[in-house]
Amino acid sequence: MNELIDIYIFNIGKSMKLEKNSDNLKQIAALIKYAFLKKKDLTKDANFMSRYQHSEGYGYFDQKLTSYIMVNKFKSEVFGHHLKMAGIGYVASYPEYRGQGHISHLVQEVLQDLHQQQVPFANLAPFSESFYRHYGFSNSIYQKEYRFASNVLQSFCLPKTGRIIRGKWNDLNVQNGVIQLYERQLHTDDERNTVIREAWWWNRLDSYYAHRNFAVYFDADGRPMSYLIYRIENDRFLADELYSITPAGILSMLGFMGSHAGSVKEYRIILPEDSLLAELFPEQHQLDIRLHPYMMSRIIDFQKVLSCMRPMQEGIFNLEVIADDLCPWNIGVWQLKRKNKEVTVTRKEDELVDFSGSITAWTQVLLGRLSLKEAVKLGLITDYRIKKLDFVKGRVSFYDYF
Known part of the structure; x- marks a missing residue:
């Protein structure tokens, strides 16, 4: 009976953060080569290896590596703040393992890990926008x-x-x-x-x-x-x-x-x-x-990202995140206070809400191109108390692909 249990557990599969060793590298390189139609042996490709050496990898195993995500950490300029940012790339599964939820397991593990490492947001270039919206990503950067x-x-x-x-x-x-x-x-x-x-x-x-x-x-x-x-x-x-x-x-x-x-x-x-x-x-x-x-972006720490914004109006505003399945710590009411150009953000329990929306909608407003007024007009953000609030939009002057 115990042998049957052991076999069953082994066959379930598991997701994990990967150690950098020769066996893992071999399996990662083989998966990426197959999934992205690469012609070279990636372990001998200096461009791939430079990115690999500066990355953290997450893999799903079902006797062998079946799915993989690479995460490179950068600093990002956000209105004068040098915020940690995760560039997510090489999201890949072998075709026979697609649709089995392996990537979902990995994305959840990546977001949990980044939150613990105090990385407040991530960017990626999507192969499918609707696919990544399931994980809280929103379109944010346009060319x-x-x-x-x-x-x-x-x-x-x-x-x-x-x-x-x-x-x-x-x-x-x-x-x-x-x-x-x-x-x-x-x-x-x-x-x-x-x-x-x-x-x-x-x-x-x-x-x-x-x-x-x-x-x-x-x-x-x-x-x-x-x-x-x-x-x-x-x-x-x-x-x-x-x-x-x-x-x-x-x-x-x-x-x-x-x-x-x-x-x-x-x-x-x-x-x-x-x-x-x-x-x-x-x-x-x-x-x-x-x-x-x-590019699409995903806010991992709403409080941190919001505190780096530049509100156009002074005052006190209560912003609510109503939905965030993978980063539930973002859900709730956050009080934004701007006085004498100083911005603070604190969590509140019993406050009347001024603006409310999902984490994907807030990402479009805070890291994307939408103004708060435009988001309200589109029905992405709900305006409860008719307070005037919007944010300096800034710009993205340079583009990087992960």
Whole structure:
């Protein structure tokens, strides 16, 4: 009888946080290779291994590893606060084990673990938005894409003062210019959900996208004003990241892009959702502009995230989280107090509620693009007492993929 019980328990399967050892790595690499149609042995892939070494892994075993989630921890810029953030990726199961709840077990374990480690939110790039909404994730980060033919840039010229330096990441002049501009934006305190790139991540981005080039515009005094990260594939010019702190900087990069028109037929530029780049073009109808959902977010610690927000109004407001199946500690009434630009958040038991919604709705408001007013209008948040409250929305200036 005891032998039968032991066999039954073994066959149930279990989820766990994985130790970093050669056997686990072998099984992880095999699963990811199969699930994501990779061609290489990932244990010999420097790009995969750099991310693996900076990660925590969670796996579900049914005699062998059947499902896996990788978690990389970053710091994220949230209105001047450097919050811990989990980047979730490589969510995978072998096809014969899909639909059996293995990923659900793992997600629950990941969220519990992150809460204990005081990581207040997570981001991921979804393969299915509806799938991740079951786990409390909401769309939060969007990209604006501009597509146009080569002749559209003919009115833009290379700068007449200053200079553009073009090169690879190992060119220190290029690297220093890019990092100076990147960090300058992060210090504006306007970013709401932007990764603070550490050296290992910058280096991994360069090795992962080894075919990308960099261009930095320096003004007449030698100060970096703008940068462009781009690649040319066949006859398409793909601008993955474009950032500028001055009008001259943005015009210089458009002029630089235009200088490639002889060998390029189509351009594509990826920019933040609030980009107004189209206003610089004399014929806007020539631009194909599209908005794409990019990342989803999940609030793990509502109190911590709310305390980093920038309310537009002073006063006392009671915000209620009415539903959060996987992070029940978020459920309840939270009193937001803003006085003399200081923000505090405390849990309350017997207070009249001003605004109420699920954790997914609050994620759209606090880490996403929706204003509180828009969320109320859409029925995502319920407004009980007609108090005026909204939050500075900030922006996401740079994009990272996990």
